Amino acid sequence: MQEVELRKGPWLEDEDEKLAAVVALLGERRWDSLAKASGLRRSGKSCRLRWMNYLRPNLKHGKISKEEEKVIIELHKKWGNKWSRIAQRLPGRTDNEIKNYWRSYSKKKAVVLEKECLSSSVNTPCSISDESFLIKDDVLGLSDDASDALEPLNWTRSPYETRLSEWMSNWPPDTRKTDKLWDYEVYSSQWIFDECNIGTWDDLSLWDGE
DNA sequence: AAGTTTTACAACCGCAGGCAA
DNA sequence: TTTGCCTGCGGTTGTAAAACT
Structure with missing residues (x-):
């Protein structure tokens, strides 16, 4: 029998609707079977990813908050x-979202930090004290077993509603940096933190202008 | 205003682990 | 014990939109 060629790339709205309907019917499992049953020309893997990262109820879209940022860091x-482990601590956020956030924002801020550290290193470089900025384990929900999970929040809006209202109303501020002199890949954020003895990004109040 | 560069994020890929047959 | 399927994870890529020159 001839194999049906699977579709790739961005999902269409009617595909989302079909997928949501089939997941409601069959549950979040057996993605290959589910994909076939749906009539979607998508792989089970693709269906799962779309559901987990976008369509699933209770997902929070939009800008990462300061508190979430602290937790991620x-x-x-x-x-x-x-x-995925970090995502468990941030109800409504997906591992993919956190991963993307880390990549884009940490690099951007690393550049700023690097400049600040170097420019002030003559005197007392980035002399922000240590522990007062660190988040205590109990706040993070890490009191004992790191594998325990937080209860998810009750987000009741539909995925589309959430996406449109939250995402569009929370466009990030202009934090763009275009200085090509800095090699984003070389100066990782962790290196900056270690070198400058800094607890979190907030320490430098980089976002106060928001 | 147009072309170029950068950012943000959705989606894909490959791999590893769990589990049932 | 082995094998194959399914699922989840982390890395990477593609691309539309925004910002810059």
Whole structure:
């Protein structure tokens, strides 16, 4: 029998609707079977990803808040690139979202930090004290077993509603940096934190102008 | 105003682990 | 014990939109 060629690329609205309907019917499992049953020319893997990262109820879209930012930074320092684990601590956020956030924002801020550190290194470089900026484990929900999960918040809006209202109303401020002299890849954020003895991004009040 | 560069994020890919047959 | 399928994870890519020159 001839294999149906699978579609790739961005999802269409009617595909989303079909997928949501089939997931409601069959549940979040057996994605290959589910993909076939839906009539979508998508792989099970693609269906799962679309559902988990975009269509799933209770997902929070839009800008990462200051509090979420703090949690991401602290947990990344603890666990490294364990995005799914970090995502468990941020109800409504997906691992993909956090991963993307880290990549874009950390690089951007690393550049700013690097400049600040170098420019002030003659005297007392980035002399921000340490512990007062660190988030305590109990705040992060890390009191004992790191594997315990937080209860998700009750987000009741539909994915489309959430996306349109939150996402569009929360466009990030202009934080663009275009200085090509700095090599984004070389100066990782962790290196900056370590070198400057800084707890979190907030320490430098970089976003106060928002 | 047009062309170029950068950013943000959705989506894909490959791999590893779990599990049932 | 082995094998194959399914799922989840982390890295990477593609691209539309925004910002810049």
